[in-house]
Amino acid sequence: MALVNLLGMLDHARRHGYGVGAFNVPDYETLQAILDVAEELRSPVIIDVAEVHLKYIDLDDVATVVRRAAERAPIPVALHLDHGETFETVIRAVRAGFSSVMFDGSSLPYEENVAQTQEIVKICHACGVTVEAELGRVLGGEGTSERFEADPDQFTDPAQAEDFANRTGVDALAISFGTAHGLYKGTPKLDFGRLNEIARRTQKPLVLHGGTGVTDDDFRKAISLGIAKINFYTQISVAAVERTRAVLQDDPELISYPLLLQRAREGVKEAVGHQMRVFGSAGICDRFPDICAECDACVLPNDSLDTDPPSQTPTASTQQMTRDETTELIKAVTRAVMEGLQQQR
Numbered sequence: 371m372a373l374v375n376l377l378g379m380l381d382h383a384r385r386h387g388y389g390v391g392a393f394n395v396p397d398y399e400t401l402q403a404i405l406d407v408a409e410e411l412r413s414p415v416i417i418d419v420a421e422v423h424l425k426y427i428d429l430d431d432v433a434t435v436v437r438r439a440a441e442r443a444p445i446p447v448a449l450h451l452d453h454g455e456t457f458e459t460v461i462r463a464v465r466a467g468f469s470s471v472m473f474d475g476s477s478l479p480y481e482e483n484v485a486q487t488q489e490i491v492k493i494c495h496a497c498g499v500t501v502e503a504e505l506g507r508v509l510g511g512e513g514t515s516e517r518f519e520a521d522p523d524q525f526t527d528p529a530q531a532e533d534f535a536n537r538t539g540v541d542a543l544a545i546s547f548g549t550a551h552g553l554y555k556g557t558p559k560l561d562f563g564r565l566n567e568i569a570r571r572t573q574k575p576l577v578l579h580g581g582t583g584v585t586d587d588d589f590r591k592a593i594s595l596g597i598a599k600i601n602f603y604t605q606i607s608v609a610a611v612e613r614t615r616a617v618l619q620d621d622p623e624l625i626s627y628p629l630l631l632q633r634a635r636e637g638v639k640e641a642v643g644h645q646m647r648v649f650g651s652a653g654i655c656d657r658f659p660d661i662c663a664e665c666d667a668c669v670l671p672n673d674s675l676d677t678d679p680p681s682q683t684p685t686a687s688t689q690q691m692t693r694d695e696t697t698e699l700i701k702a703v704t705r706a707v708m709e710g711l712q713q714q715r
């Protein structure tokens with residue numbers, strides 16, 4: 371099937387009580403392993419490309435590869451920009467063919483986060499691209515053996531989350547309630563009461579960032595309370611490195627690079643497969659063979675922004691635009707595309 375956005379995928383997950391894993395892809399070996407295990411386990415999957423990983427992988431190239439792979443895959447695949455930090459990166463991802471983006475304005479003052487997210491939602495929805503935003507801050511870092519922990523002062527405020535969801539029209543909201551990016555110091559203590567309250571007030575699919583270190587039971591409980599998308603990466607990287615290290619220890623004379631990569635891929639597949647089973651997404655495509663029709667998400671224009679507009683848009687708000695709003699929007703998209711083109715030169 372074609373690439374899908376998050377709208378139908380996360381709606382289906384919420385209605386049927388499971389979560390969809392969003393796994394970071396900083397290289398093609400990891401990508402291949404994730405797609406392989408998703409197909410084997412018949413699980414929907416979100417391929418996450420983080421802005422901080424663009425030093426390792428090219429945005430346009432990975433978009434082309436994932437779109438082709440998604441067409442062949444008998445499972446729903448979404449291609450999502452993770453932690454887009456600027457308007458320009460978000461527009462680049464839309465142009466490259468991403469089906470979904472995250473704009474992370476969580477470090478901005480609240481009103482600025484609202485204003486910037488609103489603008490991005492308007493443009494992305496007109497292109498059939500879904501938007502995730504973040505409120506409250508999930509701290510930490512990745513790619514390091516340093517350990518991090520959550521700061522309750524940075525947790526998401528439920529009343530503010532409700533206001534934010536209503537004013538921005540985002541499709542998914544990343545919240546802070548006890549996790550941290552990277553390796554966790556000890557075991558994270560999740561604030562389930564807060565999660566429950568945010569889910570009740572926003573009625574949006576919620577996103578858990580910093581999944582590494584969270585116990586299987588806590589994942590299941592968080593999903594039952596409203597988490598629909600789980601970002602998971604650090605443990606995947608750890609698994610690949612551990613496999614590689616073990617192979618080299620067993621055979622210090624090894625010179626076959628493809629063999630080394632194959633072992634690393636096996637580690638990635640094992641880590642991702644475990645999470646898919648815990649999240650309850652494994653086997654979903656067998657339980658719901660009509661998932662394609664049900665998720666109704668194949669609404670993206672196939673090539674570029676100058677193709678015909680999609681027949682269905684992600685939210686009702688874009689269907690109610692006045693002629694002036696539509697004209698403004700087209701101008702904004704054109705401006706953004708031109709700026710992107712100029713930057714690339």
Ligand SMILES: [Zn+2]
Pocket residue numbers: 453508551579580601
């Ligand atoms: Zn994150």
